[in-house]
Amino acid sequence: xxxxxxxxxxxxxxxxxxxxxxxxxxxxxxxxxxxxxxxxxxxxxxxxxxxxxxxxxxxxxxxxxxxxxxxxxxxxxxxxxxxxxxxxxxxxxxxxxxxxxxxxxxxxxxxxxxxxxxxxxxxxxxxxxxxxxxxxxxxxxxxxxxxxxxxxxxxxxxxxxxxxxxxxxxxxxxxxxxxxxxxxxxxxxxxxxxxxxxxxxxxxxxxxxxxxxxxxxxxxxxxxxxxxxxxxxxxxxxxxxxxxxxxxxxxxxxxxxxxxxxxxxxxxxxxxxxxxxxxxxxxxxxxxxxxxxxxxxxxxxxxxxxxxxxxxxxxxxxxxxxxxxxxxxxxxxxxxxxxxxxxxxxxxxxxxxxxxxxxxxxxxxxxxxxxxxxxxxxxxxxxxxxxxxxxxxxxxxxxxxxxxxxxxxxxxxxxxxxxxxxxxxxx
Amino acid sequence: xxxxxxxxxxxxxxxxxxxxxxxxxxxxxxxxxxxxxxxxxxxxxxxxxxxxxxxxxxxxxxxxxxxxxxxxxxxxxxxxxxxxxxxxxxxxxxxxxxxxxxxxxxxxxxxxxxxxxxxxxxxxxxxxxxxxxxxxxxxxxxxxxxxxxxxxxxxxxxxxxxxxxxxxxxxxxxxxxxxxxxxxxxxxxxxxxxxxxxxxxxxxxxxxxxxxxxxxxxxxxxxxxxxxxxxxxxxxxxxxxxxxxxxxxxxxxxxxxxxxxxxxxxxxxxxxxxxxxxxxxxxxxxxxxxxxxxxxxxxxxxxxxxxxxxxxxxxxxxxxxxxxxxxxxxxxxxxxxxxxxxxxxxxxxxxxxxxxxxxxxxxxxxxxxxxxxxxxxxxxxxxxxxxxxxxxxxxxxxxxxxxxxxxxxxxxxxxxxxxxxxxxxxx
Numbered sequence: 127x128x129x130x131x132x133x134x135x136x137x138x139x140x141x142x143x144x145x146x147x148x149x150x151x152x153x154x155x156x157x158x159x160x161x162x163x164x165x166x167x168x169x170x171x172x173x174x175x176x177x178x179x180x181x182x183x184x185x186x187x188x189x190x191x192x193x194x195x196x197x198x199x200x201x202x203x204x205x206x207x208x209x210x211x212x213x214x215x216x217x218x219x220x221x222x223x224x225x226x227x228x229x230x231x232x233x234x235x236x237x238x239x240x241x242x243x244x245x246x247x248x249x250x251x252x253x254x255x256x257x258x259x260x261x262x263x264x265x266x267x268x269x270x271x272x273x274x275x276x277x278x279x280x281x282x283x284x285x286x287x288x289x290x291x292x293x294x295x296x297x298x299x300x301x302x303x304x305x306x307x308x309x310x311x312x313x314x315x316x317x318x319x320x321x322x323x324x325x326x327x328x329x330x331x332x333x334x335x336x337x338x339x340x341x342x343x344x345x346x347x348x349x350x351x352x353x354x355x356x357x358x359x360x361x362x363x364x365x366x367x368x369x370x371x372x373x374x375x376x377x378x379x380x381x382x383x384x385x386x387x388x389x390x391x392x393x394x395x396x397x398x399x400x401x402x403x404x405x406x407x408x409x410x411x412x413x414x415x416x417x418x419x420x421x422x423x424x425x426x427x428x429x430x431x432x433x434x435x436x437x438x439x440x441x442x443x444x445x446x447x448x449x450x451x452x453x454x455x456x457x458x459x460x461x462x463x464x465x466x467x468x469x470x471x472x473x474x475x476x477x478x479x480x481x482x483x484x485x486x487x488x489x490x491x492x493x494x495x496x497x498x499x500x501x502x503x504x505x506x507x508x509x510x511x512x513x514x515x516x517x518x519x520x521x522x523x524x525x526x527x528x529x530x531x532x533x534x535x536x537x538x539x540x541x542x543x544x545x546x547x548x549x550x551x552x553x
Numbered sequence: 554x555x556x557x558x559x560x561x562x563x564x565x566x567x568x569x570x571x572x573x574x575x576x577x578x579x580x581x582x583x584x585x586x587x588x589x590x591x592x593x594x595x596x597x598x599x600x601x602x603x604x605x606x607x608x609x610x611x612x613x614x615x616x617x618x619x620x621x622x623x624x625x626x627x628x629x630x631x632x633x634x635x636x637x638x639x640x641x642x643x644x645x646x647x648x649x650x651x652x653x654x655x656x657x658x659x660x661x662x663x664x665x666x667x668x669x670x671x672x673x674x675x676x677x678x679x680x681x682x683x684x685x686x687x688x689x690x691x692x693x694x695x696x697x698x699x700x701x702x703x704x705x706x707x708x709x710x711x712x713x714x715x716x717x718x719x720x721x722x723x724x725x726x727x728x729x730x731x732x733x734x735x736x737x738x739x740x741x742x743x744x745x746x747x748x749x750x751x752x753x754x755x756x757x758x759x760x761x762x763x764x765x766x767x768x769x770x771x772x773x774x775x776x777x778x779x780x781x782x783x784x785x786x787x788x789x790x791x792x793x794x795x796x797x798x799x800x801x802x803x804x805x806x807x808x809x810x811x812x813x814x815x816x817x818x819x820x821x822x823x824x825x826x827x828x829x830x831x832x833x834x835x836x837x838x839x840x841x842x843x844x845x846x847x848x849x850x851x852x853x854x855x856x857x858x859x860x861x862x863x864x865x866x867x868x869x870x871x872x873x874x875x876x877x878x879x880x881x882x883x884x885x886x887x888x889x890x891x892x893x894x895x896x897x898x899x900x901x902x903x904x905x906x907x908x909x910x911x912x913x914x915x916x917x918x919x920x921x922x923x924x925x926x927x928x929x930x931x932x933x934x935x936x937x938x939x940x941x942x943x944x945x946x947x948x949x950x951x952x953x954x955x956x957x958x959x960x961x962x963x964x965x966x967x968x969x970x971x972x973x974x975x976x977x978x979x980x
Contacts, residue, residue: 200945200946200947201945201947201953202957202960202961203956203957203958203959203960203961204949204953204956204957204960206887206906206956206960207905207906221947224947230946233946234946234947237944237945237946416888419888419889419891419892420888420891421891422891422892422894422895422903423895424892424895424896425892425896448884448960448961449960449961449962457875460633461843461846461847462846462892464846464847464848464849465846465849465851465852465889465892465896467849468849468850468851469851469852469892469896469897470896476849478634479633479634517664518627518628518664519627519657519660519661519664520627520628520648520651520661522631526628526631529630529631529633530628530629530630530631531630532630533629533630533631533633533875533876534629534630534875534876535876535962535965538962538965538966539965539966
């Protein structure tokens with residue numbers, strides 16, 4: 127793309143937390159894959175650029191899923207009858223074991239990628255499994271969708287079933303190095319490797335140190351889980367007694383922000399010290415409200431994190447979360463914030479719709495750079511929503527149409543087109 | 554219908570709380586609108602009956618929505634930024650005012666009925682507005698769908714905005730009598746009037762007494778709201794100081810179960826006394842988890858109610874609830890029960906999927922008689938679900954397919970047909 131074009135419609139975005147900026151019946155300029163202005167009329171100097179008129183559709187930034195497990199996609203919506211640690215052994219690990227079989231991986235990841243491509247998600251931070259080859263296949267498949275993703279081969283060298291537990295730290299690190307090298311060699315345009323220790327219970331200190339070195343050598347980002355469940359937090363305390371708190375077990379080996387761009391899923395039970403370190407190191411929080419309900423984990427204190435200036439995005443966390451819909455993540459985050467207010471702390475104001483939308487776009491988007499907003503210079507990731515499939519008897523404002531689109535799950539049947547970095551990748 | 558037919562497929566139902574009975578690749582016999590047996594092979598004496606083969610689809614009982622506001626359907630998914638009492642004045646009452654205009658009512662109720670007919674809901678207990686004519690129009694429209702519903706003209710003679718507040722108890726009662734008489738005169742087959750005091754804050758004792766007399770005269774059921782929000786409960790305490798508790802304000806005038814078949818929505822803040830009276834009088838609880846989140850009300854202690862043997866069904870409560878999907882009500886009830894366990898009472902075991910499905914079928918169905926199960930003699934309300942639209946790489950059991958269908962909202966795009974009282978009413 128070296129030329130510009132306009133997308134015309136009702137342009138909605140959240141340049142700052144809590145603001146919802148709407149430009150009705152306006153023109154959004156894309157130039158070389160980036161946003162270059164919102165105009166009520168086409169400026170004379172751009173008169174030759176083509177206009178894609180959406181016919182009054184809603185135009186929103188692409189949504190950023192900060193936490194999703196690709197291999198678990200096959201059993202989303204199943205096995206919602208236990209807490210995290212039991213759930214891993216009963217459902218997650220048996221399914222993940224199957225990805226040693228590349229034909230199974232191709233089939234399952236093909237379904238995953240095809241489904242995700244049809245959603246409003248434009249970027250995702252993705253867990254694969256411990257299997258290097260299958261993870262590279264996932265990267266091949268995701269690259270073809272045109273979406274942008276960070277994809278990690280998972281590391282786990284303790285407390286995992288046979289077949290998923292890596293033999294030892296040395297071979298696991300060697301395999302991870304091979305994964306990173308091969309992923310980079312493939313020259314993807316939109317698909318990036320990410321260092322992915324599953325979580326502290328399943329990684330020895332030695333392995334963490336070794337993959338931290340790989341991370342540093344290639345300047346890679348990091349994803350993992352943090353303070354999701356009380357039993358898990360207690361397990362970490364026993365396994366790593368020298369760590370002052372859960373996050374410190376990552377920080378001691380250089381895998382908790384700072385130089386490394388790091389996202390941690392959940393953060394429900396983070397202590398004051400842990401929160402302070404996340405703030406200091408610029409760690410992103412991936413808030414996954416549906417998963418936090420489904421495996422009975424609790425509710426993350428997102429208002430508190432926002433008040434402290436932490437970086438926060440939203441994740442679907444398939445398959446602890448049952449759906450890949452980021453629209454649902456937006457409304458679920460609002461719903462649980464209301465229950466948190468009611469049941470836990472009435473000083474914690476519920477999230478508004480514009481706030482939750484911010485988290486799902488610019489909040490998580492910042493992990494990828496200038497992403498998740500239509501401000502000048504931001505990468506042109508956009509979703510066009512046709513809400514004419516939802517009849518209504520009364521006039522609605524654009525803001526009302528937008529809120530309704532999210533609550534009613536219009537990402538299922540109302541996406542007319544999707545752009546990533548200025549390229550139309552869907553319909 | 555005076556003949557029989559078989560529906561063939563994977564038959565799933567919950568004859569008792571917590572049980573999920575599955576008859577794979579079997580035949581469900583419908584005779585004169587009622588279930589007459591599940592067979593693995595067609596018995597010789599029924600050999601001449603036609604078989605409708607669903608080709609491996611899931612066959613479940615029709616779902617019963619125990620609480621939905623038809624006039625609020627037009628703004629579902631909007632205005633989720635306040636608590637109940639503010640929400641009523643800011644969103645609900647302004648919209649309900651519009652139904653004085655019959656052309657608006659026809660249009661809005663037409664959309665409501667058409668949408669509901671395409672869901673898995675077969676029966677519903679419905680609030681209309683104070684407007685008699687518009688409510689009768691709603692009954693006309695719902696009757697045409699073939700669904701079964703109880704529909705109430707709302708009563709409110711205090712604490713309501715001009716235009717919605719009935720002038721006085723006498724005229725309100727006269728209007729209600731006219732509504733009931735006219736509704737009965739129309740000779741509907743599937744549509745029934747129900748006495749509908751909005752809630753105690755909006756009804757004087759005098760009006761309650763008068764509509765209780767109408768109820769008794771015509772032996773009608775009753776629907777209302779109960780103990781939804783702390784401010785509402787406190788308001789009732791001040792308005793009716795002579796009532797021992799909220800529910801007693803209904804019971805004192807004969808509108809709280811006993812002789813009257815009564816359903817009360819929400820019941821989040823019910824006291825021990827109130828629970829005991831609900832049990833004694835056989836009052837149904839309409840549990841509406843999405844609404845309870847959206848207007849920040851809290852979580853109803855459903856496990857406790859079930860333990861005490863109360864009658865419990867599920868409601869979408871559109872538009873405090875944002876969606877008409879009873880599939881979502883089933884999964885939302887499970888989700889909030891997990892948060893209740895985690896945040897409120899770890900002695901309160903979360904609802905299982907079979908339990909929540911029971912509430913949505915036989916639990917609420919009992920309000921309509923022998924409804925919500927495929928046991929012999931039950932009315933033949935059935936939904937045929939085609940989950941082939943959800944690809945997956947691995948084999949799934951019928952139970953897994955069923956659970957997944959609910960979590961992934963297959964009611965949006967997977968309903969192949971729907972039967973009410975043995976009549977196919979959709980597709």
